[in-house]
Amino acid sequence: MSMSKKIIPVQVISPEHEAYLRERKIYRRKILGTQILLLIGIIIIWEIAGRLGWIDPFITSQPSRIWKTLINLHREGVLYYHTGITLLETMIGFISGTLMGTIFAIILWWSDFTAEVLDPYMVVLNALPKIALGPILIVWIGNGPPAIIAMALFISLIVTILGVYSGFTQVDGDKIKLLKTFGATKLQILQKVILPASVPTIISALKINVGLSWVGVIVGEFLVSKAGLGYLIVYGGQVFKLDLVMTSVIILAAAAAIMYKAVVYLEKLFLKWR
Amino acid sequence: MRAKPLVSIRNISMKYQSPEGEIEALKNVSLDIYEGEFISIVGPSGCGKSTLLNIIAGLIEPSEGEVLINDKIVCRPTDMVGYMPQRDQLFEWRNIWKNVILGLEIQKNLNEQTVNFTRKLLRDYGLFEFRHKYPSQLSGGMRQRVALIRTLAINPDILLLDEAFSALDYQTRLIVTDEVKQIINKENKTAILVTHDLAEAISMADKVVVLSKRPGTIKNTYTIQLTCDVKTPIGCREAPEFREYFNKIWRDLDVHV
Ligand SMILES: Nc1ncnc2c1ncn2[C@@H]1O[C@H](COP(=O)(O)OP(=O)(O)OP(=O)(O)O)[C@@H](O)[C@H]1O
Ligand SMILES: [Mg+2]
Secondary structure: OOOOOOOOOOOOOOHHHHHHHHHHHHHHHHHHHHHHHHHHHHHHHHHHHHHOOOOOHHHHOOHHHHHHHHHHHHHHOHHHHHHHHHHHHHHHHHHHHHHHHHHHHHHHHHOHHHHHHHHHHHHHHHHOOHHHHHHHHHHHHOOOHHHHHHHHHHHHHHHHHHHHHHHHHOOOHHHHHHHHHOOOOHHHHHHHHHHHHOHHHHHHHHHHHHHHHHHHHHHHHHHHOOOOHHHHHHHHHHOOOHHHHHHHHHHHHHHHHHHHHHHHHHHHHHOOOO | OOOOOOEEEEEEEEEEEEOOEEEEEEEEEEEEEOOOOEEEEEOOOOOOHHHHHHHHOOOOOOOEEEEEEOOEEOOOOOOOEEEEOOOOOOOOOOOHHHHHOHHHHHOOOOOHHHHHHHHHHHHHOOOHHHOOOOHHHOOHHHHHHHHHHHHHHOOOOEEEEEOOOOOOOHHHHHHHHHHHHHHHHHOOOEEEEEOOOHHHHHHHOOEEEEEOOOOEOEEEEEEOOOOOOOOOHHHHOOOHHHHHHHHHHHHHHOOOO
């Protein structure tokens, strides 16, 4: 959004415009300030509520305890091990889900026959909660990271195929016709118009997949229960270490947010022409 | 007597098949087009004008009949023919230069000579300084000129224009048609223009072909001779014969409101 056209340099800024810009800036700052205050407020109330015994920190945890847990995890080196594993699994699931989804979409676009044959299967697979496949994947692939990655991949694959394929089919027919008048082959049509015109669709698929891959990986780790943030959460829940659960959730939230931001940055990079 | 026609349309019929039935779009259309001619095709909506252009471009095959260009039967797109679509269809993610060399890129014909030719076209028609800009940064008229240069870059002998100006506002449209006509004359191209605008058809063309309602057949052909001082589409509208042609074609079209 913020990558809209470059603003044409205005020689003279009128006082009205200046006032408008100033007001906008103040408003933006107010929003940011309130956001930060809200966060601090929640943390403080949470902490006080725990100390004064309004809530039971044993069940709800507490900012200071989360901090302590974080430090401990850091000292033991466990923090990086589990976060790293989860991150790696998510990245692989996310990237392979997007890549394979796009490749399948290309196959469907290439052959209308294939697309029509597979249509009902795609509809069913799309409606199916992929998490149900978890136990099957574990039996087939083995109780370890590959099964978790497969889970993350499965969860985003069908959505990607459907989304990207519908993006492909929505490319303006006149653009394709134009290329055909130049004598373009099907491969050239794919390269020169279908793929570049679908970059926005592919990126919005990426945005959805970031979230879905996290879901897939965490569920996978719940099931496999060997390592990773999902494992820490399940383990923490089972032995009633809510501090560990909360800490893991917070790390998870931060990692997911960072990954989402990275995709948004990618979007800006690719959509310069907008 | 003139030489052989450049484009010879021989008894073309076209039937589209669909589950709902058969649509007969064109019926027994024959037309000879000579080198350097500017032909306008007018006719009611859905009478098969675009279909005819698509057949000439080699994009679709007619059910009957054939089109010959330079005595060769057209069966697939050739580099003899350049096509100007309705709305410019510039690729938003390519800058102007990348847009105008699109055809050369597809035909794997990018070399020093073609690049220089394309640069010259851009320079001649006032777009050279804009070559690094993106389409969204250009006005509608400029975009249309870029689209024309993209078509001219592959150096076709025949230009097909399918309502190529209909997306422009009225004033821009007048100016762009003037420019395009000049460019086409200067580059010595043969052109076939499909339009709904009778004034545009008459003022630009040497010959106006009127098609009937679907299935399209040739109802009438007018050879346009206008006496005007300024030989541009805008100037030609002042000619005394202009109104006469206009009324005749209007009657041919038989529009009931
Ligand atoms: N691919 C197709 N399949 C089936 N029918 C088609 C196809 N293309 C065109 N037609 C039909 O053929 C007829 C002629 O279409 P065409 O696009 O050539 O008309 P046109 O004269 O260009 O119309 P317009 O002035 O609205 O652009 C129309 O009735 C249209 O519905
Ligand atoms: Mg048409």
